Amino acid sequence: MTGAAGQPAISTAPPPAAGRLRGVASSPVREILALTQRPGIISFAGGLPAPELFDAAGLREAFATALADDAYGRTLQYSTTEGDPQLRAAIAARLGRRGLPTEPDDVLVTTGSQQALTLIAAVLLEPGDVVLAEEPSYLAALQCFQMAGARVVGVPCDDDGLDPDALAALVRREQPKLLYTVPTFHNPTGRTLPLARREAIAQVAARLGLWIVEDDPYGELRYRGEAVAPIAALPGARDRTIALSTLSKVLVPGLRIGWLRAPAALHRALVVAKQAADLHTSTIDQAAAAHWLTTCDLDAHIAGLRAAYGPRRDALVEGLPAALPEGSRWTRPDGGMFVWARLPDGWDAEALLADALEHEVAFVPGWPFYAGPPDRATLRLSFTAHDTEEIAEGLGRLRAAVDSRP
Template sequence: MEPSSVTTRAAVPPLAARLRDVKSSPVREILALTARPGVISFAGGLPAPELFDAAGIRAAYAAVLADGAAGRSLQYSTTEGDPALREAVAARLTVRGLPTGPDDLLICSGSQQALTLLATVLLEPGDRILVEEPSYLAALQAFALAGAEAIPVPCDEDGLIVEEVERLATAHGAKLLYTVPTFHNPTGRTLPLERRRALAALAGRTGLWLVEDDPYSELRYAGDPLPALATLPGAEDRTLALSTLSKVVAPGLRIGWVRTPEELRRPLTVAKQAADLHSSTVDQAAAAHWLAHTDVDAHVAVLCHEYGARRDALLDGLAAALPAGSVHNRPEGGMFVWARLPDGWDAAALLDRALQRDVAFVPGFPFFAGPADAATLRLSFTAHDAGEIREGLGRLADAVAEAESAGS
């Protein structure tokens, strides 16, 4: 690596206290290791680049940068977001069962920014926020940056245990629950209907607010869609619903949103003004153009067909690749499968051996807000085709065999 050209002998100012408890993401560090050519990576939650509609997105940018349109697309714009984009997103959410008007939405720079903004607006240092155990790592980072303490809620193979939510909300005086109820990251789990209803009713009864993060529900390969928490009795007026174009269009656009009850719109908008004035005008305009000129259902159907085949390829070979006695789930959609090696195995140590054989996954430990289960791992099946997935599983089996013969 080149030495930095900006070095200083002066002591840097002390870092703000809010940064002290924010851990760097080992997942992003693993992603850097897996970026080298030849690695078959089950590590990142990356959409398949060959399935991006590059031609359609290129045409959308050309249209919004054409004479007559470019002046507006390249200008500063409103904090709330491009009206045509909010209109298109609201229409799609409504058709998919979450009644939404354009004014209910604040466009954000990825749904990740929505997490930062809501933490800024709703969490004081020392506040407690309930999270699934394990949970989406960068949400944990956003809450830590706000100085909040994440309280892990025990989950089973179907996700949150609602009685535990109630017990812990009371015990810790938590005002918010952050949840990814559909095709959860990192576990792929989906909260069944009865639990959704119970959680929504609990919110209504106790005043707990829900943050429903839903990047994955459009990517369903089997089974029937489930209603969003934000539509269920008790939760309708106390849910912040987040989603994004990252998984069904392209993450490089950095376009997400938060659907919020009216009272929180203004505070979230003010927080966004202070953060970045507004999300990129040209990217929003191109996204709005793409949504208006694309058969989005047909595009999503192609993704689901291809990702479904990739999921099947991973599920068909995973048990044979992992050590005997391992367990894994079979999610009906999303991007992730969650596995647990037998007691005594350490997924991080197995990753070292796997990387030597040019195959990668993410150990589960960084996703835990409480004590980590070192035997867990997350595998993503979206970034490689079925043939590469089979090849990757073969390499993983070799790494496991090597670990077994080395006695670790």
């Protein structure tokens, strides 16, 4: 094709996307969330905190303080990459109280813990590297590692989570760069890894040179049982674990405040990657979060979340026998936000979702959470965003969708 004066026509098509995006699909979870925005839908799909439990008043005061005449010159200015010193100190103190001794200089504030995963991938992964992850695993982490060009290999799991013996065999066979795990109230299954298995994983790391990324966004949302020590605090893993968490589930997700705690050997490289990504996380949001954490009672706030979410979990788990087809199975999580279910052989959760949407109820099919061949009979349900009456109504609609299947 030629243009004026016989010159080649200039294409207006955009350049092709970079090769690193090949094979990285859009998140079905985000697409389902878009479908559930219409009024009347009861959605068990997204891992959304309950907005009525947000401390809007406390955050309003925190932002007002951050914007006061003696503060706004700092809080509206560029800032250091590592993060607000007051916020880092508050995060370090909180981690220490939860059994993970931490200094402020160990902490890098990130724009949500999702950015922490992106930084880790940028620093540690080369195309073709292997990442191990629970099978199934957190979908957005799989996307992140795949975009870095890594090959994600699933580690077999049972009702107690990741199998340490299978992990050791895979480490020897695959020589992975790292293991990614959500050991407490796992997304998507809700399972919690027992202490004995955490200790075994730490010993695998020490013996075979494995690096661990321990993601803990849900650990404070416990409704029964006792807290389990973080893998990052255990002998053998202390110097080989990057620990991630966030305020999204215990305060509000809109602040996009997350963090990573990294051994000194990696900390500087992660800071450089953060500089290249966005210079620093929002200064004003960090300042407001720091004020809230240092003046409000986080323990009391989390106790309120637990008091609200525990009955919602119970309502969902106790209602599933009547909602799902006979022969279905599901997890009974001690905390977090999710229940993982498996329909009987021959069922396809994605096909059921189409009927469920016709009955104005939604969930997430399980297949996108698999690094390897998926189990299409699985699904994830979240219980935090609806009260017990809405959960009962949603499960009734789900039963109607099940009954509508041929």
